[in-house]
Amino acid sequence: MPASSGLARQHAPIQFYFDFSSPYSYIASEWIDAVAARHGRRVQWHAILLGVLFQAAELKPPVAYPLKRDYALRDFERSAHFAGLPYRQPGAFPIATQHAARVFWWLHESQGHDAAVAWAHAGLRAYFTRGVALNDVVALKALAGESGLDAAAAEAAWGDERWKQRLKAENEAALAAGVFGAPYCIVDGEPFWGQDRQAQIERWLASGPFKRV
Amino acid sequence: MPASSGLARQHAPIQFYFDFSSPYSYIASEWIDAVAARHGRRVQWHAILLGVLFQAAELKPPVAYPLKRDYALRDFERSAHFAGLPYRQPGAFPIATQHAARVFWWLHESQGHDAAVAWAHAGLRAYFTRGVALNDVVALKALAGESGLDAAAAEAAWGDERWKQRLKAENEAALAAGVFGAPYCIVDGEPFWGQDRQAQIERWLASGPFKRV
Numbered sequence: 059m060p061a062s063s064g065l066a067r068q069h070a071p072i073q074f075y076f077d078f079s080s081p082y083s084y085i086a087s088e089w090i091d092a093v094a095a096r097h098g099r100r101v102q103w104h105a106i107l108l109g110v111l112f113q114a115a116e117l118k119p120p121v122a123y124p125l126k127r128d129y130a131l132r133d134f135e136r137s138a139h140f141a142g143l144p145y146r147q148p149g150a151f152p153i154a155t156q157h158a159a160r161v162f163w164w165l166h167e168s169q170g171h172d173a174a175v176a177w178a179h180a181g182l183r184a185y186f187t188r189g190v191a192l193n194d195v196v197a198l199k200a201l202a203g204e205s206g207l208d209a210a211a212a213e214a215a216w217g218d219e220r221w222k223q224r225l226k227a228e229n230e231a232a233l234a235a236g237v238f239g240a241p242y243c244i245v246d247g248e249p250f251w252g253q254d255r256q257a258q259i260e261r262w263l264a265s266g267p268f269k270r271v
Numbered sequence: 272m273p274a275s276s277g278l279a280r281q282h283a284p285i286q287f288y289f290d291f292s293s294p295y296s297y298i299a300s301e302w303i304d305a306v307a308a309r310h311g312r313r314v315q316w317h318a319i320l321l322g323v324l325f326q327a328a329e330l331k332p333p334v335a336y337p338l339k340r341d342y343a344l345r346d347f348e349r350s351a352h353f354a355g356l357p358y359r360q361p362g363a364f365p366i367a368t369q370h371a372a373r374v375f376w377w378l379h380e381s382q383g384h385d386a387a388v389a390w391a392h393a394g395l396r397a398y399f400t401r402g403v404a405l406n407d408v409v410a411l412k413a414l415a416g417e418s419g420l421d422a423a424a425a426e427a428a429w430g431d432e433r434w435k436q437r438l439k440a441e442n443e444a445a446l447a448a449g450v451f452g453a454p455y456c457i458v459d460g461e462p463f464w465g466q467d468r469q470a471q472i473e474r475w476l477a478s479g480p481f482k483r484v
Contacts, residue, residue, distance in 0.1 A: 115338040125328040125451040129462055139481035140471050238338040249342055254467040258353050268352035 071100040072259075073244040075237050076178065077108040078155035078192050081134035084182040085141050086241035086253040091175075093256065097263035103175050105162035107155065108240050110229045115238040119152055137253065144187045153185075153193040156225060157216035161202065163224045164215035180205040284313040285472075286457040288450050289391065290321040291368035291405055294347035297395040298354050299454035299466040304388075306469065310476035316388050318375035320368065321453050323442045328451040332365055350466065357400045366398075366406040369438060370429035374415065376437045377428035393418040 072094050076083035094101045112118060120130035131147055138145030158181045166174035184190035184201050191197050195213070202212035215221050232242075236249055243250045243259060248267075250259050261268065285307050289296035307314045325331060333343035344360055351358030371394045379387035397403035397414050404410050408426070415425035428434050445455075449462055456463040456472060461480070463472050474481065 116336055117339065123329055123451070125446075125449065126330065128449065129451070129464060132462070133464070136471065136481060139484055140474065142484060144484040233338075236338065236341065238336070238342065249345070251342060251346070252467070254465070257470070258349065261353065268349060271352055271355060271357040 069098070070246060071102040073104065073235070074101050075104045075106050075232055075240055075242040076182075077106060077240045078158040078178075078181045078185060079152040080108055080240045081138070081145070081147075081186060082253040083241040084145075084186045085138050085143060086243075086256070087178060087182050088141065088143055089256060090241075090243070093260055093263070096260075099263065103162075103171065103178060104228060104232060105159040105174075105178065105225070106229050106232045106237065106240065107159060107225065108152075109154070111233060111238055111240075114233050117238060121152065138186070141253070146187055146189060148185055148189045148191070150191055150193070153191060155192055156222075157195065157198055158192045160216040160218070160221035160225050161198075161207075161212050163228065164212070164218075164221050165207075167224070177205060177207070282311070283459055284315040286317065286448070287314050288317045288319050288445055288453055288455040289395075290319060290453045291371040291391075291394045291398065292365040293321055293453045294351070294358070294360075294399060295466040296454045297358075297399045298351050298356060299456075299469070300391060300395050301354065301356055302469060303454075303456070306473055306476070309473075312476065316375075316384065316391060317441060317445060318372040318387075318391065318438070319442050319445045319450065319453065320372060320438065321365075322367070324446060324451055324453075327446050330451060334365065351399070354466070359400055359402060361398055361402045361404070363404055363406070366404060368394075368405055369435075370408065370411055371405045373429040373431070373434035373438050374411075374420075374425050376441065377425070377431075377434050378420070380437070390418060390420070 072090065074086070074090050076087055090101050108119070121127045135145045135147060158177075162174045162177055162181075165177050180201060181192055185192050190201055192201070198216075199209045199213050203209035235244065239251050241251075241253055243255070245259060245262055248262060250262075258268075285303065287299070287303050289300055303314050321332070334340045348358045348360060371390075375387045375390055375394075378390050393414060394405055398405050403414055405414070411429075412422045412426050416422035448457065452464050454464075454466055456468070458472060458475055461475060463475075471481075
């Protein structure tokens, strides 16, 4: 390999996949950029639909299982507090998030990655700390306005075939990359599933693959 | 509450549930006693059958799902190395572990908790670092002998109705306690599922429930 490829690899962005209805995505969304920055990396955010991935992978969310549900609801809140974050379990959960995700990709294309990430934070924080129902078009439009977006344009975007197709393509690309859950990070080809892989991601960024014992 | 109850709570043992065929149980089994000791606690180990719990909870192991399987096999090894442990993915996986678990409970009753824990370590290490098939009665009997047990007595124990019933009762008790996976720790009534909750367990032991942000 040419001498430049090591450098290129070192500067490759971290791929970060999230769903607006995923509590663990919310938690990871609050640290992923800082973790990357500590190691001179950037993050490429991807809004995806967990429901589509679950269907392809024959999986269900943890709250779909009787015994796991109670634990999961407890662990969402506890893990957020452990990470120093506010958390309030939304009453309606999980919810369909295709509208919020299409707004993400519309912003990504029309205003750039940072604008899309700002919307991701706005949506995740609104849902997981204030219970704003992102699947309610009135609430979502209001949130778009509060977040400094053109609310009517956002509403037009989530109903637009162009962003429907874009989100569909992004879900398919995620599946092709092996993504089956969220948050899901890919660092130099290595996949890390879950907000609880933060320490592993940090060490991987610092020193690469863990040594075989 | 009387003044003594705080002290009693502080000294209550950590409940630790594991399955001999669970890679994440193997990882946690290597740190749980040290974590407890750092906080003046002891650990009460419970050998259980994940298959029984999964059936009751309508769950399947991660390797039963097409997309999750590849990730899981990678994460088992990576997480072991991250924890500083040797790991070799067994060829036959997962396996039925009722024989090894019955030996655990037989030892627990006849020789005490420490002897049962020594057997747990012997079984988990043999399976996850040397590929010793714990579901193979010849290999299991040999392992019992190597581990300083009376191999014939161990073989008699795993075929004995008494230890079959004991394991059944322990599985039922685990289910009643809300256990649906392994490793599963209960600290003063608070459940922690997974080897990746070590940091949360440490903080909980040090300072109790995490403060609401």
